[in-house]
Amino acid sequence: MMINEQPVIGLSGRGKRFDKVLFTLLHEVAHILLGHLSNNGDVILVDLSAVSADYETEADQLASELSISGQLPAVPDRVNSAWIEKHAADLDVAPIILVGRLSKRGKTFLENYLGTQRPKYGSILGKLEGSTSGLSKAQ
Numbered sequence: 001m002m003i004n005e006q007p008v009i010g011l012s013g014r015g016k017r018f019d020k021v022l023f024t025l026l027h028e029v030a031h032i033l034l035g036h037l038s039n040n041g042d043v044i045l046v047d048l049s050a051v052s053a054d055y056e057t058e059a060d061q062l063a064s065e066l067s068i069s070g071q072l073p074a075v076p077d078r079v080n081s082a083w084i085e086k087h088a089a090d091l092d093v094a095p096i097i098l099v100g101r102l103s104k105r106g107k108t109f110l111e112n113y114l115g116t117q118r119p120k121y122g123s124i125l126g127k128l129e130g131s132t133s134g135l136s137k138a139q
Contacts, residue, residue, distance in 0.1 A: 007032045019100025023063055030062035031055065068093055068101055075102060 001008050009028040011021070031037065036055045070091045076083070088095040 002037060007037055017096070017100070018094070019096045022097065023067060023100065026063035026066045027059045030059040030066065034058055034062060064101065067097055072098075072101065 001010070009025065009032075011025055011028070034055070036059065068091055073087045073090070084095050084099060088098040091098060
């Protein structure tokens with residue numbers, strides 16, 4: 001939506017898992033960066049048209065690139081917290097961001113990590129306040 005010719009993003013903490021909230025924010029920012037906005041101030045809702053599907057795919061792709069800009073590591077059959085921590089550090093992102101990306105790709109074995117290490121978005125946002133690098137090792 002546009003207010004006074006400025007884009008506005010509405011965001012809830014639904015789900016409250018930091019990786020999901022962050023991805024949602026980056027997805028909406030991607031729509032702005034990609035020019036998927038209406039200049040008349042209308043709220044743009046997802047519809048079932050092919051154009052909307054293309055916009056959503058483009059926004060998802062850019063949001064993924066914005067959240068982790070480096071090449072994802074090859075994932076072994078067995079992953080532990082040490083592996084996640086090491087590769088998140090190599091990518092300069094919070095571990096939950098790497099876990100979220102890999103779980104989105106179907107790596108269901110990461111549910112153990114998600115169950116024990118899952119930060120809520122409020123705890124991360126407090127650490128980011130005043131930070132110059134929002135995604136970088138926020139955890």
